[in-house]
Amino acid sequence: MKHLIRTDDFTIEQIIQVLHDAEHYLQGQFDPILKEKIIITLFFENSTRTKSSFEIAAKRLGAEVVHLDVQKSSTQKGESLVDTAANLDAMGPHAMIVRHAHAGVPNILAEHTHASIINAGDGAHAHPTQALLDLFTLRRHFGELKGKKIAIVGDIKNSRVANSNIELLTRFGMDITLVAPPHFLPDSYLKMTHNLHDVIHNVDAIMSLRTQTERHSHQTYGSLKDYASDFCITKELVGERDIILLHPGPVHRNIDIDDMMLKDPRCKVLEQVRNGVAIRMAVLKALIA
Ligand code: CP
Numbered sequence: 001m002k003h004l005i006r007t008d009d010f011t012i013e014q015i016i017q018v019l020h021d022a023e024h025y026l027q028g029q030f031d032p033i034l035k036e037k038i039i040i041t042l043f044f045e046n047s048t049r050t051k052s053s054f055e056i057a058a059k060r061l062g063a064e065v066v067h068l069d070v071q072k073s074s075t076q077k078g079e080s081l082v083d084t085a086a087n088l089d090a091m092g093p094h095a096m097i098v099r100h101a102h103a104g105v106p107n108i109l110a111e112h113t114h115a116s117i118i119n120a121g122d123g124a125h126a127h128p129t130q131a132l133l134d135l136f137t138l139r140r141h142f143g144e145l146k147g148k149k150i151a152i153v154g155d156i157k158n159s160r161v162a163n164s165n166i167e168l169l170t171r172f173g174m175d176i177t178l179v180a181p182p183h184f185l186p187d188s189y190l191k192m193t194h195n196l197h198d199v200i201h202n203v204d205a206i207m208s209l210r211t212q213t214e215r216h217s218h219q220t221y222g223s224l225k226d227y228a229s230d231f232c233i234t235k236e237l238v239g240e241r242d243i244i245l246l247h248p249g250p251v252h253r254n255i256d257i258d259d260m261m262l263k264d265p266r267c268k269v270l271e272q273v274r275n276g277v278a279i280r281m282a283v284l285k286a287l288i289a
Contacts, residue, residue: 035062039093098118205243
């Protein structure tokens with residue numbers, strides 16, 4: 001194991017070890033095991049959670065982090081992505097954490113560098129550390145996940161978070177239903193519905209997704225307000241049900257989840273973010289310690 005580009009780059013045993021290490025890290029039990037390791041972050045798309053939590057994770061374990069400011073880098077002078085990566089690689093980093101709008105970029109970098117490549121999100125393809133932190137959050141709440149029911153709600157077709165979660169949560173035996181308007185549903189073998197009311201009474205967890213407007217070029221899907229009227233997770237919809245609610249962030253307030261539900265203790269959005277630091281520490285340990 002050298003790179004993390006999709007969740008299935010890790011075996012089940014490796015994932016269990018990551019979850020185990022993350023639990024220790026969450027309790028504040030960690031040593032500088034990455035002392036003298038150098039990590040470069042390359043974010044060609046914006047990020048609040050993933051970039052910051054990787055930096056905190058790396059620093060907590062003693063690594064040095066160098067951030068390439070893409071807007072001020074020589075990519076703006078026409079240097080290709082592969083040449084950029086090869087030049088950074090020549091400086092001897094142990095890992096490069098990359099986010100890019102185009103699916104497949106981490107795979108290309110992995111072919112042209114000696115460093116471990118960690119995918120921090122590539123187009124609509126994959127976001128493996130988000131899925132790992134979602135798995136961690138679900139297991140901390142439920143324990144065993146086999147047979148637990150989850151509805152993934154929203155712009156599934158354009159979501160790397162959905163792709164990675166479908167890949168990972170099915171390996172852990174979760175029963176997944178995809179819930180979205182027809183234009184946001186992918187081709188899939190999974191159960192699907194356009195009606196949130198069909199599933200809300202029969203799930204243990206809901207994963208709401210942001211509408212990925214940045215990936216909707218040349219397509220018109222109606223207004224976010226129209227979407228919200230059928231797919232926003234509201235306090236009224238959830239009622240007193242014994243469920244938990246996840247969302248990878250950033251949340252479109254009152255489009256994806258309403259204000260009241262965001263304040264509800266069943267909403268685990270900030271818990272996911274906190275868990276993300278621990279999971280990313282565990283991923284860095286797995287790949288470069
Ligand atoms: N969940 C997630 O990827 O958030 P950021 O885009 O802020 O990193």
